[in-house]
Amino acid sequence: xxxxxxxxxxRDPSGFLFLSDGVLFRQVNGGYREHYDRLMESGLYxxxxxxxxxxxxxxxxxxxxxxxxxxxxxxxxxxISYPYEWCFSQLxxxxxxxxxxxxAAFRRGLVLKDASAYNIQFRRGRPILIDTLSFEIRxxxxxxxxxxxxxxxxxxxxxxMSVKDVRLSQLLRVYIDGVPLDLASALLPAGSRxxxxxxSHIHLHAKSQRYFADKPRSGVKEMxxxxxxxxxxxxxxxxxxxxxRWEPAGAKGAVWADYYDNTNYQSTSFSHxxxxxxxxxxxxxPDRVWDLGANTGVFSRLAAARKIFxxxxxxxxxAVELNYLACKKEGQTDILPLVLDLTNPSAASGWxxxxxxxxxxxxxxxxVLALALVHHLAIGNNxxxxxxxxxxxxxxxxxxxxxxxxxxxxxxxxxxxxxxVFGGYSAEExxxxxxxxxxxxxxxxxxxxxxxxxxxxxxx
Amino acid sequence: xxxxxxxxxxxxxxxxxAFVAECGYIDPGTGSYFISILIGxxxxxxxxxxxxxxxxxxxxxxxxxxxxxxxxxGAAGGEASDHVKHE
Numbered sequence: 324x325x326x327x328x329x330x331x332x333x334r335d336p337s338g339f340l341f342l343s344d345g346v347l348f349r350q351v352n353g354g355y356r357e358h359y360d361r362l363m364e365s366g367l368y369x370x371x372x373x374x375x376x377x378x379x380x381x382x383x384x385x386x387x388x389x390x391x392x393x394x395x396x397x398x399x400x401x402x403i404s405y406p407y408e409w410c411f412s413q414l415x416x417x418x419x420x421x422x423x424x425x426x427a428a429f430r431r432g433l434v435l436k437d438a439s440a441y442n443i444q445f446r447r448g449r450p451i452l453i454d455t456l457s458f459e460i461r462x463x464x465x466x467x468x469x470x471x472x473x474x475x476x477x478x479x480x481x482x483x484m485s486v487k488d489v490r491l492s493q494l495l496r497v498y499i500d501g502v503p504l505d506l507a508s509a510l511l512p513a514g515s516r517x518x519x520x521x522x523s524h525i526h527l528h529a530k531s532q533r534y535f536a537d538k539p540r541s542g543v544k545e546m547x548x549x550x551x552x553x554x555x556x557x558x559x560x561x562x563x564x565x566x567x568r569w570e571p572a573g574a575k576g577a578v579w580a581d582y583y584d585n586t587n588y589q590s591t592s593f594s595h596x597x598x599x600x601x602x603x604x605x606x607x608x609p610d611r612v613w614d615l616g617a618n619t620g621v622f623s624r625l626a627a628a629r630k631i632f633x634x635x636x637x638x639x640x641x642a643v644e645l646n647y648l649a650c651k652k653e654g655q656t657d658i659l660p661l662v663l664d665l666t667n668p669s670a671a672s673g674w675x676x677x678x679x680x681x682x683x684x685x686x687x688x689x690x691v692l693a694l695a696l697v698h699h700l701a702i703g704n705n706x707x708x709x710x711x712x713x714x715x716x717x718x719x720x721x722x723x724x725x726x727x728x729x730x731x732x733x734x735x736x737x738x739x740x741x742x743x744v745f746g747g748y749s750a751e752e753x754x755x756x757x758x759x760x761x762x763x764x765x766x767x768x769x770x771x772x773x774x775x776x777x778x779x780x781x782x783x
Numbered sequence: 784x785x786x787x788x789x790x791x792x793x794x795x796x797x798x799x800x801a802f803v804a805e806c807g808y809i810d811p812g813t814g815s816y817f818i819s820i821l822i823g824x825x826x827x828x829x830x831x832x833x834x835x836x837x838x839x840x841x842x843x844x845x846x847x848x849x850x851x852x853x854x855x856x857g858a859a860g861g862e863a864s865d866h867v868k869h870e
Binding site (some may be wrong): 337466531 | 817
């Protein structure tokens with residue numbers, strides 16, 4: 324009875340998540356009994372779990388509080404990610420999955436009572452609803468209670484990313500309950516008012532919110548929405564979301580699959596680097612990998628080929644988009660591409676800074692890949708080796724890291740337009756500073772280059 | 784459930800003005816409630832026409848009626864929703 328709810332699980336009185344001996348459980352409260360039973364007995368649970376749209380669970384004998392109707396043990400998700408870390412197509416797929424779930428629920432007399440993007444996670448490469456308690460029995464005529472939330476969490480950011488700038492997904496970091504619709508309406512171009520879906524779901528929606536902000540609810544509260552109108556509303560949202568497009572850089576004018584051919588990835592040194600990293604991964608056999616600065620995930624695929632679940636982080640939304648689309652096309656389910664700026668990684672946020680985990684709170688991971696990354700951090704962002712080593716020591720137990728010296732053409736290019744204030748940037752200093760936190764197990768020069776790949780293990 | 788007939792169209796319009804109580808833990812927002820009803824009213828009509836048109840096309844193509852049941856498609860590259868498209 325002393326298993327306390329997780330800090331992120333408090334809004335919904337239907338139940339909560341808690342950890343017991345490191346295992347995640349979800350308590351279903353007595354007040355939610357009727358809705359939970361309908362989910363299970365209507366066939367909706369079986370339909371959605373079979374389709375990979377709802378997280379499967381097992382009944383559990385544990386109880387966390389006297390309010391419990393029962394407790395379930397949901398299947399764990401390998402890595403919790405947030406909408407502000409997703410690329411455009413990930414957010415779009417999550418939105419469409421939510422609408423698909425809503426449609427399936429509707430056919431069985433239930434409805435989604437919330438449409439939070441945080442209830443969706445990526446498992447085996449696909450979006451999945453992780454909140455089993457998101458359903459309620461539909462009362463005939465009742466409008467969709469989660470409509471506002473869907474528009475704020477999915478539609479508004481997708482539209483802004485699609486027609487304005489893909490970087491506007493970062494508004495979700497600031498607004499935990501989704502992008503306010505008046506803000507989305509103000510940011511969208513005037514021409515968007517000529518699109519009926521955008522006009523109604525965003526611009527008129529925002530106006531309606533403003534109009535009713537200081538008006539009594541009676542009247543509106545008693546209005547209702549028929550079944551056909553309800554289906555029409557969901558269909559209208561789905562049609563709008565499906566039409567949204569965003570073209571990542573590197574894919575313009577050509578099939579994006581040619582992206583790799585346009586780089587120097589076929590060089591001898593690159594092939595040798597692949598061999599080194601592949602051999603090191605084989606020797607380490609980690610259970611999880613974070614590929615930091617993963618670009619389109621070339622090296623993530625070496626880990627994934629060994630069935631190692633790999634999170635491929637990159638700063639560039641285009642690279643992450645291309646990686647995600649490639650994973651979908653290849654049926655690659657062991658890679659989760661995410662957008663992350665390592666110099667300002669996702670912070671802990673929400674109530675008491677505890678609703679959403681920071682980047683480092685989601686680690687440490689067994690092994691980190693940091694290839695062609697250190698010079699960007701040390702020279703591009705003025706980060707001293709000591710600070711870098713301290714960061715990696717918090718992030719992982721084992722580290723496969725590439726050092727790129729000053730004489731390398733890439734570094735020379737970086738220093739061409741600025742003063743070289745990096746007197747301490749050398750392989751000796753790199754080894755000395757990283758050597759304080761890590762034991763250097765292996766050091767392999769990359770053929771036909773000035774670069775070196777190191778295998779390090781954190782000192783205990 | 785998804786069979787859109789004229790009877791359901793009129794039933795839907797009738798229910799539009801029925802009175803119901805509300806529940807739920809998130810605030811739907813009065814303005815959002817109002818606009819969703821308004822959009823639903825218009826979108827419901829279009830949805831009915833869309834389904835009607837799909838049935839005509841299916842009939843002309845000689846397809847099975849069940850194959851054109853309405854559904855949100857395209858989630859997760861079409862895979863996710865395709866599973867729940869047909870019951």
